[in-house]
Amino acid sequence: MHYIILFLFILINTGCGFHFQKNIFSETEKKELQLNSNKQYSYFIKTLIEQLKIKNFDLSKTNRNTPILNIINFFEDTRTLSIFCDGKAAEKQLIFTINTELIINNNKFYKLNNKIERTFFENNLKALAKDTEKDTIMQEMQEEAIHNLIHNLLFIYSHKK
Helix, strand or coil, X not given: CHHHHHHHHHHHHHCCCCCCCCCXXXXXXCXXXXXXXXXXXXXXXXXXXXXXXXXXXXXXXXXCCCCEEEEEEEEXXXXXXXXXXXXXXXXXXXXXXXXXXXXXXXXXXXXXXXXXXXXXXXXXXXXXHHHHHHHHHHHXXXXXXXXXHHHHHHHHHHHHC
């Protein structure tokens, strides 16, 4: 008897028919965007352009009403979190920060700032592997920042209309 009541309770709560009001991730409609950056050939900007095209952003049209995404700056930073007994860094924190600004219709400004942090353990015995691992982590952090930026753009575009 208890199993039947539990089953009905779960069935009623999971079948409530909850749906989002707007689908902000609809990739059927084209969205126009102008991208401005002073580092056009960096890995971050190339990956951002590629991901924007996948999400149906049209970067080729530039007219007066096209929203402008200004990449103000992006940078990598490291902080030492812990050290070995001999004074060398044992654990570091990798930080990737991006500061952007979205201008819509020349009068609405949206600051889209993002900060991604990861910890990284130093192994002084494997110097080459350490650098490769650090580069891989940094690329993953940049891709996560791109994902967050595009998510914010889609959210703003869905509420713009």
